[in-house]
Amino acid sequence: xxxxxxxxxxxxxxxxxxxxxxxxxxxxxxxxxxxxxxxxxxxxxxxxxxxxxxxxxxxxxxxxxxxxxxxxxxxxxxxxxxxxxxxxxxxxxxxxxxxxxxxxxxxxxxxxxxxxxxxxxxxxxxxxxxxxxxxxxxxxxxxxxxxxxxxxxxxxxxxxxxxxxxxxxxxxxxxx
Amino acid sequence: xxxxxxxxxxxxxxxxxxxxxxxxxxxxxxxxxxxxxxxxxxxxxxxxxxxxxxxxxxxxxxxxxxxxxxxxxxxxxxxxxxxxxxxxxxxxxxxxxxxxxxxxxxxxxxxxxxxxxxxxxxxxxxxxxxxxxxxxxxxxxxxxxxxxxxxxxxxxxxxxxxxxxxxxxxxxxxxx
DNA sequence: TAAACTTCTTAATTTAGATCAATGCATCTC
DNA sequence: GAGATGCATTGATCTAAATTAAGAAGTTTA
Numbered sequence: 001x002x003x004x005x006x007x008x009x010x011x012x013x014x015x016x017x018x019x020x021x022x023x024x025x026x027x028x029x030x031x032x033x034x035x036x037x038x039x040x041x042x043x044x045x046x047x048x049x050x051x052x053x054x055x056x057x058x059x060x061x062x063x064x065x066x067x068x069x070x071x072x073x074x075x076x077x078x079x080x081x082x083x084x085x086x087x088x089x090x091x092x093x094x095x096x097x098x099x100x101x102x103x104x105x106x107x108x109x110x111x112x113x114x115x116x117x118x119x120x121x122x123x124x125x126x127x128x129x130x131x132x133x134x135x136x137x138x139x140x141x142x143x144x145x146x147x148x149x150x151x152x153x154x155x156x157x158x159x160x161x162x163x164x165x166x167x168x169x170x171x172x173x174x175x176x
Numbered sequence: 177x178x179x180x181x182x183x184x185x186x187x188x189x190x191x192x193x194x195x196x197x198x199x200x201x202x203x204x205x206x207x208x209x210x211x212x213x214x215x216x217x218x219x220x221x222x223x224x225x226x227x228x229x230x231x232x233x234x235x236x237x238x239x240x241x242x243x244x245x246x247x248x249x250x251x252x253x254x255x256x257x258x259x260x261x262x263x264x265x266x267x268x269x270x271x272x273x274x275x276x277x278x279x280x281x282x283x284x285x286x287x288x289x290x291x292x293x294x295x296x297x298x299x300x301x302x303x304x305x306x307x308x309x310x311x312x313x314x315x316x317x318x319x320x321x322x323x324x325x326x327x328x329x330x331x332x333x334x335x336x337x338x339x340x341x342x343x344x345x346x347x348x349x350x351x352x
Numbered sequence: 353t354a355a356a357c358t359t360c361t362t363a364a365t366t367t368a369g370a371t372c373a374a375t376g377c378a379t380c381t382c
Numbered sequence: 383g384a385g386a387t388g389c390a391t392t393g394a395t396c397t398a399a400a401t402t403a404a405g406a407a408g409t410t411t412a
Contacts, residue, residue, distance in 0.1 A: 112274060343399060
């Protein structure tokens with residue numbers, strides 16, 4: 001797993017919430033968005049395209065933050081669903097905690113580093129999607145996230161990589 | 177064009193530099209990275225993959241900032257080349273101006289918004305690369321960047337969209 | 353203005369990966 | 383413990399887009 005992000009703003013009294021596997025935390029079309037800091041468990045965000053197909057945008061295991069920064073920044077309803085892949089403990093954050101006035105200097109700098117890393121991750125993902133073959137994509141995924149494959153169904157990994165589950169299955173069988 | 181970013185840190189005495197079309201501003205493998213604020217002209221970043229093929233990562237016209245945040249954040253040599261597509265006036269920025277200590281509260285908040293928008297742009301790009309057909313990609317590009325097509329050779333637009341110039345040519349001829 | 357590059361277009365061929373379909377296993381659950 | 387549901391595997395097609403190739407315009411340069 002890549003170097004983990006961190007909590008951008010400690011609520012004075014952060015409330016940990018519990019959710020069962022399968023719970024939907026955010027639906028497409030919602031406007032007043034939250035972000036979620038994952039204490040324990042595994043969460044994912046995804047879109048559903050015009051043909052009804054799911055595309056995994058990201059996975060968030062322990063210590064990650066997940067939310068829709070795009071919708072927040074550009075002020076429109078979210079395209080992303082967010083749901084729990086495992087029983088999960090998390091802290092709800094207001095997404096505008098990123099740049100709120102009351103934040104102090106240190107907290108703002110933390111958030112900058114957090115966002116910088118996210119930009120970096122996305123840059124690598126874009127370049128991968130533009131140039132890598134199916135098996136190169138899987139190899140990169142294993143390198144970046146060595147621990148996740150055991151916790152995530154393969155068809156979701158395939159979706160994250162932009163390939164079909166059938167192709168991923170074939171790649172894995174060839175690798176033996 | 178999407179809402180434009182802005183200068184994250186005004187140097188007390190910013191030095192405008194001039195470069196001719198074709199000038200390379202950054203080479204793959206460089207370590208002490210700059211970012212560039214474009215006053216006038218057009219600049220692009222791209223990678224070259226193992227088969228020698230170019231992939232355009234982004235275009236930066238007037239008022240945009242371009243650099244390699246990924247390499248900066250993860251502290252490794254850059255994968256990105258940066259060059260001028262037009263004669264260009266720009267201001268060189270230290271890339272660590274993003275989160276440097278001497279920045280005041282307002283400047284940090286500006287930088288947060290800047291990075292937030294970049295995350296948003298990249299999120300949309302990832303989802304596009306995962307789900308859109310060649311002609312859907314071109315349609316999205318025209319919507320997001322209505323002014324750029326006249327300034328950029330088509331084979332570079334194709335590269336940005338992750339398709340071949342031949343396919344883009346066919347799409348454009350059908351659209352008439 | 354001739355030669356040399358660039359860029360775009362068009363068409364024929366190939367291919368990686370998608371789609372479709374059938375089967376085998378686990379796990380739930382009633 | 384019988385049926386249902388969810389997921390992985392395998393193989394047979396299909397297809398969108400890549401590759402290859404060649405020529406037409408347009409631009410630079412010398």
